[in-house]
Amino acid sequence: MWQWLHPYAKPEATFHLVQKLLPWFLIPGLILSAVALIWGLAIAPPDYQQGESYRIIFVHVPAAMWSMGFYVAMAIAGLLALVWQIRTAELALLAIAPVGAVLTFISLFTGALWGQPMWGTWWVWDARLTAQLILLFLYMGVMALYIAFEDERAGAKAASILALVGVINIPIIHYSVYWWNTLHQQSTVTRAITRLEAPSIAPEMLYPLLVSIVAMMLVSAVLVMKRLNNEILRREIHRPWALTYLGIPVVQRNEE
Amino acid sequence: MLLQGRELQSVRGERVLFSNINLDVASGQLWQIEGPNGAGKSSLLRILAGLLPAQQGDVLFQGEVIQQCREVYYHDLLFIGHKSGIKPELTAIENLEFYAAVEGHEFSTPPYELLAQVGLVGLEDIPAQRLSAGQQRRIALARLWFSQTRLWILDEPFTALDVDGIAMLHDRFQAHLAQGGAIILTSHQDLHSMSYPVHRLQLRYQH
């Protein structure tokens, strides 16, 4: 493995690195989120087909994209934890999972919200929504498996294996669900979104969409980083460096 | 030198069970791992057997790290842990037939004498689940009488044996050691007045 990564196998080094990086994600993230929201909700023109309600893509599309991206990140963390036994990677997996699951849920929720005014129903078995639903189950499986173990290190290893098995399956699941959908001609939400995602999307909509994609990534990353540092602190709480960081005076014990 | 442990460390949850444990087991030696409950004796045995990965350190069989020579090592290892490994649905004979067969050893006649050695006369042909836990454990121990592996790692082998059984197991140990085999075990039994030397490794409870 690359030499420069080695120091970060120790949670303490990662903790300080993440602390340093946090403002670089948080501040641009908040700014870009504000920009994306205002631009997308107020400034961008209404769609000729869908009117104002299309605007939900500025939340739905980034959430859907990153729900998948974070699953891959989680699987990579799992790989590092499993193959190279890197402790910090185990904690990263735990940090990412709930954030990714929430992103997935947001994409499902906004997808449903978006379908309602157009097709009069809160849920359609559209390819995209179905694939997102299955992704949600995959996330929940990883989290449930971790929680079920008493020994949390064994739980993290088991969750890593599952995350890896899941990541290999995601392209397969996606392909099959989309195929299933075209077979039954249900891709209503997907078609509508795809049209807005295609290269032919109007630039007035494309730019705020790109901004919101970046903003969503930054904000979600901030959440993951905060969670990661929390997990690190929780586990290292008895170490001197953690006590010093929290401002608790360190009492010297007689170590054997 | 059959088996070596180098600077072995085991961590359970956030607790370090033991650190920097070194062990050299040569042919003809019996080693007893001692220590209070919870000190990690069973974990050490499992690490030596390759079932549990050590947090740090290596286990070497005949000079090679066991991860590199796994099949060679297991060809020469017999491990009996807390659980007996006996299928309750099968009879004692059927269970032993399996373990003999995977060692490349076929019984020419059903192993009644073998089972007599461990005091299971008359119980050989009924499903093991109808036997007591102690009797099931003895079926597992019967493997020691036909196994041709050189290294035995045994976790509490004397439990579930009566005085006669214990004596027979001691005799078996002695024969095994005389043939150049080695044994690593844990036991609450007092092994001080044995006819063979007992090497000891002490694990302390780490807080």
Place this chain on the structure above:
Amino acid sequence: MSKPTQSTRKPVASGQIFRQIIRRDLRVAMRQRSDLLNPLIFLLIVITLFPLGVGPGPDILGRIAAGVIWVSALLSAMLGLERIFRDDFRDGALEQLMLLPVAVEFSVLAKIIVHWLLTAVPVLIITPLLALLLNLPIQAWGVLWLTLLIGTPILSAAGAIGVALTVSLNKGGALLSLLLLPLLVPLLIFATAAVEATLAGVSPAGPLALIGAFSVLSVTLAPFAVKAGLRVSVN
């Protein structure tokens, strides 16, 4: 005291160990006949519930038959999955399995094969009955049977992964379904698509080929994931 430095015994052939594992597991299963029958009976009951719930019209039933049979097969497979490793975990046979002088993946493959023999073969035998009960048009029976033949190994292989990860947990059962069902969605989609294609007069070759590919892939790759899962669970 003699001190031999090399073992003088010949190593045992992997094939021999493979056969012994299969032989022993089949023997154990035969002593627990009720465990074999329960998933099968469950399957039949579930299939019977559908006409009762949906209505007996042969058209509707025929159209949903493939999906119902496959979903029921999935559910009943979940019931029988625990048998792969749970009993062995409890009585210590599992850790002995991992101490055999063969690659663990090999032993795992033997157990996956045993599981398939015990759970899928009975289903394959009663498939004509199931198809009859749900009024599946007869021209699709062959394809349905083929999808089950090719697809059930995936159930055993993927199932083994799930069981390996949950075998040491107390309430692994419900968790197992949560873990596995998302992974089995593609199988379900393509299996039913194959049958529908046949009913529509189109060749089912495409979906069947895909299921075949997944089957080969999962049976060859699963043992590695299973081994990783077992190593975690056994400690």
